[in-house]
Amino acid sequence: xxxxxxxxxxxxxxxxxxxxxxxxxxxxxxxxxxxxxxxxxxxxxxxxxxxxxxxxxxxxxxxxxxxxxxxxxxxxxxxxxxxxxxxxxxxxxxxxxxxxxxxxxxxxxxx
Amino acid sequence: xxxxxxxxxxxxxxxxxxxxxxxxxxxxxxxxxxxxxxxxxxxxxxxxxxxxxxxxxxxxxxxxxxxxxxxxxxxxxxxxxxxxxxxxxxxxxxxxxxxxxxxxxxxxxxxxxxx
Numbered sequence: 001x002x003x004x005x006x007x008x009x010x011x012x013x014x015x016x017x018x019x020x021x022x023x024x025x026x027x028x029x030x031x032x033x034x035x036x037x038x039x040x041x042x043x044x045x046x047x048x049x050x051x052x053x054x055x056x057x058x059x060x061x062x063x064x065x066x067x068x069x070x071x072x073x074x075x076x077x078x079x080x081x082x083x084x085x086x087x088x089x090x091x092x093x094x095x096x097x098x099x100x101x102x103x104x105x106x107x108x109x110x111x
Numbered sequence: 112x113x114x115x116x117x118x119x120x121x122x123x124x125x126x127x128x129x130x131x132x133x134x135x136x137x138x139x140x141x142x143x144x145x146x147x148x149x150x151x152x153x154x155x156x157x158x159x160x161x162x163x164x165x166x167x168x169x170x171x172x173x174x175x176x177x178x179x180x181x182x183x184x185x186x187x188x189x190x191x192x193x194x195x196x197x198x199x200x201x202x203x204x205x206x207x208x209x210x211x212x213x214x215x216x217x218x219x220x221x222x223x224x225x226x
Binding site: 031032034044045051073097101102103 | 114115117141143147153155157158160202204206208210213214215218219220222
């Protein structure tokens with residue numbers, strides 16, 4: 001089955017800096033790659049996603065890049081703010097199927 | 112749009128009892144619903160996938176007789192933890208898919224504590 005590896009497990013940045021989180025996946029059939037933000041005691045919230053027919057997608061301060069050949073995708077957050085502090089998860093799926101999640105990254109943005 | 116609710120948001124039960132968690136899609140029809148379990152400081156692990164009107168498909172290692180899943184309508188799925196034990200204490204999260212987009216819409220989660 002699919003295996004998703006996520007790095008780093010913790011990331012600490014200063015407000016205004018950029019943050020990058022990377023994931024690799026194993027199943028070449030995977031074609032949907034969402035990123036979620038999870039705050040303590042809450043369900044995951046989709047922040048951005050990308051499909052395999054696209055190499056990059058951007059939404060304001062957040063961007064995701066996908067390299068299908070290397071089977072890795074990354075989340076980029078620019079101009080970080082303290083409210084960006086949370087746990088971030090990457091995931092992968094084949095179409096409408098089940099999501100396999102990465103291990104998560106605890107992002108801390110220091111004011 | 113695409114809101115999923117869960118009830119209860121938290122529950123405490125005694126060891127040996129059963130507890131039911133409801134997952135509702137409020138403004139869309141969820142042809143597929145997924146149930147995840149998340150232990151503290153860990154990732155989400157899929158427990159089972161259910162399609163409306165069909166039996167759930169359980170992931171390897173998940174006891175189907177212990178975690179009963181019912182998806183009787185396009186807006187409601189339930190997870191019943193039978194004969195709960197302290198090791199079942201966890202954060203249970205459901206999600207729904209429309210079958211028209213790849214996106215899954217997640218509920219807010221249910222915190223189960225078994226004493």
